[in-house]
Amino acid sequence: MNNEIKLNQEDPKKKQEVPTKTKKDKTKENASKAQVISFFALFRYATFKDWIYMFIGSLGGIAHGVAMPLFCIMFGDVANSFAPSNTLEDIVDSAGDLSLEIMFLGIGCYLVSYISFAFWSISCERQSIQYRIQYFRSLLQQEIAYYDSINPNEISTKLAEQCFNIQQGIGDKVPVFLYGVTQFIAGFIIGFIKGWQLTLVLASFLPIFSLAGSLLVFSMQKLMKINNESYGKAGSISEEALNAVRTVCSLASQEKEVAGYIDVLMKHKKELRKYSFIAGLAMGGVYLATYGIYALGFAVGAAFVGDRVSDSSGAPYSAGSVLTIFFSILNAGMVTPRLSPCLKAFSAAKTSGALALKTIDRKSKIDVEDPRGLRPSNI
Numbered sequence: 001m002n003n004e005i006k007l008n009q010e011d012p013k014k015k016q017e018v019p020t021k022t023k024k025d026k027t028k029e030n031a032s033k034a035q036v037i038s039f040f041a042l043f044r045y046a047t048f049k050d051w052i053y054m055f056i057g058s059l060g061g062i063a064h065g066v067a068m069p070l071f072c073i074m075f076g077d078v079a080n081s082f083a084p085s086n087t088l089e090d091i092v093d094s095a096g097d098l099s100l101e102i103m104f105l106g107i108g109c110y111l112v113s114y115i116s117f118a119f120w121s122i123s124c125e126r127q128s129i130q131y132r133i134q135y136f137r138s139l140l141q142q143e144i145a146y147y148d149s150i151n152p153n154e155i156s157t158k159l160a161e162q163c164f165n166i167q168q169g170i171g172d173k174v175p176v177f178l179y180g181v182t183q184f185i186a187g188f189i190i191g192f193i194k195g196w197q198l199t200l201v202l203a204s205f206l207p208i209f210s211l212a213g214s215l216l217v218f219s220m221q222k223l224m225k226i227n228n229e230s231y232g233k234a235g236s237i238s239e240e241a242l243n244a245v246r247t248v249c250s251l252a253s254q255e256k257e258v259a260g261y262i263d264v265l266m267k268h269k270k271e272l273r274k275y276s277f278i279a280g281l282a283m284g285g286v287y288l289a290t291y292g293i294y295a296l297g298f299a300v301g302a303a304f305v306g307d308r309v310s311d312s313s314g315a316p317y318s319a320g321s322v323l324t325i326f327f328s329i330l331n332a333g334m335v336t337p338r339l340s341p342c343l344k345a346f347s348a349a350k351t352s353g354a355l356a357l358k359t360i361d362r363k364s365k366i367d368v369e370d371p372r373g374l375r376p377s378n379i
Helices: 002-017 023-033 041-044 048-082 088-141 144-148 152-169 173-194 196-243 245-250 254-266 268-304 320-358
Strands: none
Touching: 041 048, 041 152, 041 320, 048 088, 048 173, 048 320, 088 152, 088 173, 088 320, 152 320, 173 196, 173 320, 196 245, 196 254, 196 268, 196 320, 245 254, 268 320
16 A cells, blocks of 8 residues: 555656756757758759759740830830821831731740740659659658557658649749749839839839739739638548438438538638638739829820930930830839749749658668668578
């Protein structure tokens, strides 16, 4: 009895001696989970051939971004060709020349866009295959105790998800990003070369346009994510009920399964309403900024032409220069919302790359390829 009493008295002390995680430990764990690597570290398995592909694809993406500002220059020249001072023959000749230039620009735009996407996609596929091979090889070389520390059922899901995020980050999102950045920079360069006054006036609407466009993309992504999660959980409930439909019917649980299905779908109703409202406001902001640029550009441009204000070259503003500046700045503003999905993909790729490379680089405590140790002659 005395021994039992002593044991019972010792139990609370033993419970108190169990180490608990402090806030610092939890912070360190969260930091390790959120660890990311540099973007260029994702190209670990890129060969010399892959680098050649990516270089050519990058040149194609940059050339594709310059194409639209060049079209704006040609569009302005078209407007100038219809000036009242030109004769009918001059208008026909200039229209024919500009039509050929626009046609050649369209063919070149098609070629460089194909090159940029094709070469980056080929390189991305080659590298993603290497990621999957090395990931799977590393998993097969780990000791058995490693699988006791993780959930083995999640390995295939994590492998597929992490490799997919890496593939998205080093794939077609890169030429899209290069295209957008180049078009933005080239549009402003052409605008300031043609007329810095009108360029500065039109640039006042760009923050509204960029903010509204980015907010629209963010809210749409949130809506898609919530919908996918809700329908995924609801689909698992329906699949489980249909697989065991005999049991469900024998227990008269049809209404219970339907109620569970409805509860899962209605769980995120408030979030869906919130992000739908934000998406509507963002869409309205995009149209407000677009029509605001149209109104301001044509009003100020017409005033500059009427008052014969000098542009950047010292010559008076013409209808062609106003249209060139207007569409260059408008296209530069329209491309900024497209960059946020690319940046999000790059961020997800860096996070998934850190987790994938951590598993790939992990050294097993039992090296199966170590030639040392006992080897039975027969089994």
